[in-house]
Amino acid sequence: MKILVCISHVPDTTSKINFTNGDSEFDTAGVQYVINPNDEFGLTRAIWFQEQQGANVTVVNVGGPDTEPTLRKALAIGANEAIRVNANPTDGFFVAKQLAEVIKNGGYDLVIAGKESLDYNGGMVPGMIAGILGSNFLNSCTSLTVDGNNVKAVREIDGGKETVSTTLPLIIGGQKGLVEEKDLRIPNMRGIMTARTKALTILEPVDAAVNTKAVKFEKPAPKSAVKLVSADNLDELINLLHNEAKVI
Amino acid sequence: MSILIYAESAEGKFKKVAFELASYAKKVAESLGTTVTALTVNISDVSELGKYGVDKILKVNNDKLAGFTAKAYADVIKQAAEKEGTKVVLLSSTTDSIYLSSLVAVSLEAGFASNVVGLPVSTSPFQVKRNAFSNKAFNITQIDTDVKVLGLAKNSYGIFESAGSAAEEDFNPTIGDNDFGVKVESVEKVSGKVSIADADIVVSGGRGLKGPENWGLIEDLAAVLGAATACSKPVSDLGWRPHSEHVGQTGKPVATNLYIAVGISGAIQHIAGINSSKVKVVINNDPEAPFFKVADYGVVGDAFEIIPQLTEKLKAFKAQHS
């Protein structure tokens, strides 16, 4: 089985979010980048398939040269090879189009993307890849097993979960649950050493329609200070929630 | 050209998000000088939708759509959009609608903006404000395609009634076998409890509750308020509560009217998931807990003393006000 794991290179969760250039660009100064957490669950599941079922795992990112350390980290965790599509990921459709091209040319059976990335939170890319390729698609996937061509999976739904069956080729939008958090891999020394010798292929982007663009960023208005209520005066809290906030 | 909304339902009833979407669509339609058409699937009585500004309802009744199948539903929405000559398709942000949105966008060759948090900033060029960076910022996105797809973030607009009634029309889209590549084998719903996705109020507990045996406190408070229960990440990691209750950046997002956090410190990753809730109440024995910085109301004190009292007082309040 050939697996492609889509890796988004995102600011670490504790990053300060600031903008530059007239609030038109994200300010990368001092920001640490990590593998998008949803993708990390997918990558670990892919490595499990590699170890248990002999799958071959490729990781891919659409981004500039600055994203290569993130791909090298994925290689150090165990991916067999990496691909970087050398382009600025301008919008979800552009990224999906690049990834669809990689998938078409690489003949992957299973494509694992994260259900959303923690920077733009678009939640667009996996579904768009599936739409472009016409493949089977499963979003918010929390469990995945593959037997030959047959797939059993679980997906989260509002207020519960759903078990589904489908077949390869398949695109999933994955999340926590694909593996337990305690099973997430961190690169060890041997992994880091071998990652240096693994192939990282750079591809040039294909043309894609520009459907949307981010024109500006804004930060939420500063919040007014918390109103503290004494623990001896909970009636006041109820009063505030009823009369002021009007939420009960 | 009309605006098309997909009015989501479950078990034969509209979800609340359908009414929010209709209210929002009505306003967008006014600014574009057009009308609102709603698409419904397998609902016999659709009249309630008319109260929220919908002009026309396309009713699909088809046994093949009895269970949710994303590709088939996306295909139906596409056909409805084409039939109506729609330029703007609106979906909500439930798990199912998020699943559908990008499929719909690609099939209509439409620019898609998800997590939209308010009316368009401008309609020419078409620009919307969206949540980004886990609710730590907004992104103004311009959509340049002829057809546009928007995903409205939950509880970001509100529900507003407007006078008028909707015309109903049966709609029979073609549904091909290749729409069913993913088959639903079984569905497991958490029964008898309000789910985080549907709740107006969420009561959430953190590691400050010390152990699963103390969750009765959270559940009793939630029961009085008709609220859903939730928890911080370590609580679900420790197995005190199911993972489905974990809220935050790596868990579920919560956009409720009221979020009550008990014994939760307010780490940045937790706040990221609850930031778009309207009113936040924090109960914590540490006056320095970061959560107080983002809260609207706070009580400094021991949850084990405060919560039982608050629950009793709310019971009395509810008895008076019902």
Ligand SMILES: Cc1cc2nc3c(=O)[nH]c(=O)nc-3n(C[C@H](O)[C@H](O)[C@H](O)COP(=O)(O)OP(=O)(O)OC[C@H]3O[C@@H](n4cnc5c(N)ncnc54)[C@H](O)[C@@H]3O)c2cc1C
């Ligand atoms: C990549 C990443 C992603 C993460 N994603 C999430 C996420 O999605 N959601 C999430 O929640 N966390 C997430 N975390 C974890 C987060 O950083 C915090 O560790 C977590 O939110 C802390 O949970 P807590 O507040 O319940 O526990 P603690 O930090 O232990 O805080 C407990 C609080 O309870 C208070 N307390 C103790 N006893 C009492 C009492 N008797 N009465 C009242 N108050 C009391 C304490 O003062 C303290 O403030 C993530 C972390 C990382 C690194």
